[in-house]
Amino acid sequence: MNIVIVDDNQTNLVIIEKILRKAGYDNLVLLSSAKELYHFLGMDSKEAGEVPVDLILMDLMMPEIDGVEACRTVLKQERLRDLPIIFVTAMGDSYKMAEALDAGALDYVMKPINKVELLARIRSTLRLKHEKDLRKERDKRIQNELALAKQVQRSMLSSPIHDQAVDISAVYEPSSELAGDLYAWYQIAPNRYAVILLDMMGHGISSSLVCMYMYAGLKDTIMEVSDPKAVMDELNWRMNQLQMSDRLINYYFTAIYLVLDTEKQTIHYVNAGHPAGVAMVDGQAVMLDKGCCALGFFERIDIVQDEISYDRQARIILFTDGLVESLGVEHENGMVPIVSRLQEQAEHDPVSLVQNLQPGAGRDDLKDDRCLVMISTK
Template identity: 65%
Template structure:
């Protein structure tokens, strides 16, 4: 632990040094001016560089650069903002002392120095420094774990599919490090694909963990039963297993799951309380509205399966409500805009945000996760 003592008076430096030595503080740095302190701190070093002092005791009135200005310059550097600064001064001007505290100092001691008071204030400042360092280290560990969780979450998202019968892609824009939106698709054989888009309640760590829990069940569930009604019942059962009687809030998600059969040219689906997906096929538009309530609300749910046939080709857009929230007007206006975008969207534009949404995102903060899944069946 290093304490810096800054005073243009050599006698004051010696007095404070002796008080600190007798109290057991042996790692001291003495400076007769703010510039000497700046050199010791290496003010222009990288933000990740080690901070060489843990506490600064500084005179308020010094030539060239006074204590207030020195304090301001130190506080301007992000890596020094957690260093406690205590002014040691003979100046009793309350306005000047208030200015010093506003500049970033945490306390002051009046001259002539009272040894007991000085040591008590140093102990208090170092306790505060310890607490800040502990929280900073904890936040650093949390940031590392969040980055790792983010990488894991992104790694399980499905890669695009493009072949002679189907093209599937997605756009994924989390509003925070970890998202509550999730998508997946699985080839089921014989030209059939199981495709799901879900939106977990909330976003952040807890929602992303529940998303990963559902992901762990998805591949086995979809490959084992594939039928949209059975898949939704199984996922609802998995969500109910998370419920505990002492919880104030239980998690749920909305979703659309579909089985696209490119040989039979059919789409079987269930919409579980999710914004209606859009199908544009053979010159007609169909909204995917058949289904049930959100998954995870009730143990027993009634599910209605929807079915669509097409003759030539079909374009399908699935999206989460974060997309509609970024659009002007009400929900109905947003859906109509998406229908218009889908009708005129070229194959090369699949899985791209509508231009209006791109402009909105460039000008405003994204309030919710946005996920867009686009499917072209030939």
């Protein structure tokens, strides 16, 4: 337990030191100015190490740099911002004391020093620091666990496919450490590819966990069933297994799922309350907007499956509402720039498409997860 005492009066330093040593505080550092404090804390060094102090007792009135200015300067440092400071002062001006507390000090003790009062305030402040340290350690552990969960979540996303029949790839920009968007695709037969994009309600830990739950049975469901209508029905059933009657918030997700057959040149799909995808079929834009409501609301839902055929080539893009919202337009108007850019862009390049839609957009601008999946036949 390291306590620093800062006072330009040597007598005051000796008095406080004797009180603290008698109370069992042995690791004491005595300093006579704010400059000495800055140096002790390593504030004049480019290499910031560990904070070598648990508590600062500081005089309010000191020459050159007074206690209020020193307090502000110390707490302005990121690594020192939680350092507890108690002022020890003879000044009884309430305005000055208010200024001292506004500067970030946790408490103050008036001179002449009352030993019982001083020790009580030190104990109280150190208890608060201990609780803060525990909280910081817990937050650090949580951040490490979130980073691991993020890595696990990213590992679930499908790798791009570039073969003789089709190109499938995606752009994914989560708004937070853990996101509520998920995409996956599988080759379910020599000429058949299944692709799904879903958007869980909200984002963060809970949405990510529900995403992982849905992903756990996703591949088996798609490989065994494959039919879009049957797959959506199964996913809706799985989502309803999570719902509880006494829960205030029930989770749900929107999704769009399709099966592309490059031999028969057909696209079968179901859109479950998701933003309409776009299929450029032989140069014409077709909206993928047929299907059903979002999944998880009702135990039984009516599902409509639609089919699209093409003669030469099909290019399909699926996206979440975060992409449309980041364009700054309403959903129904968001298709205009998307279709326009897709018609202008001949190559399979989802990254370029997103950049052309949102020139200059940065990660700090994201309010929701942003995802786009592109599928191109050859």
